[in-house]
Amino acid sequence: MGAVLDLDAALVEGLCRMGDSTLVLGHRVSEWCGHAPVLEEDIALANTALDLIGQTQMWLGLAGDVEGRGRSADDLAFHRDVWEFRNLLLVERPNGDFGHTLMRQFLFDAWHQPMLAGLAQSQDARIAEISAKAGKEVAYHLERSADLVIRLGDGSDESHARMQTA
Known part of the structure; x- marks a missing residue:
């Protein structure tokens, strides 16, 4: 029985790592709402934040279920x-x-993206399902963020310098 509890504890730890990462980043990104340099970026960042918070709900909800202590994703x-x-x-x-x-x-x-691709192959159907759904969103996030990093890096002297500093 101890080995099962250890596996469940390790699973909860991993699920919380995924959920906590999307939670914190989702909140960080949401801080840009109404403050991005242009309206298009404001909307894109708000959508990214919402995607991340939605993923948080799934990861932490599953963590609460596996933990078995009656805690919800919000808890x-x-x-x-x-x-x-x-x-x-x-x-x-x-x-x-x-x-x-x-x-x-x-x-x-x-x-x-590669983390979710690996988790989508999980034997645990719940993890595979969450990863597959989140993976579709993250594929877009990666395409968008990579494009912007390249565009700003190749842009004006100022945008290039800012990306080098970042």
């Missing part, structure tokens, strides 16, 4: 102490200027 998102979060440190980085935000998003997307 896990909003009623834990800071040291209980398992997110990637990258997502905690402050937004800084727009170039920093885009670079952080690109680096996260470049990690997130």
Whole structure:
């Protein structure tokens, strides 16, 4: 029985790592709502934030189910102490200027897409389903963030310098 509990604890830890990372980044990205340099980017960042928060709901909801302590996704998102979060440190980085935000998003997307592709092959149908759904969203996020990082890096002297700094 102890081995099953250890596996469940490890699974909850992994699910929280995924959910916490999307939660923190979703909130960071949402800070740009109404503040992006152009309306198109404002809308795109808001949609990215919403996608990430939706993924959070799925990952943390499953973590709560596996944990078996009656905690919901909201409980896990909003009623834990800071040291209980398992997110990637990258997502905690402050937004800084727009170039920093885009670079952080690109680096996260470049990690997130292959992670989800691997998890989509999981023997656990719940993990595979969440990963497949999130993978479709993240494929778009990666395409968009990569394109913007390249465009800004190849743009004006100022945008190039900002991307180099980021």
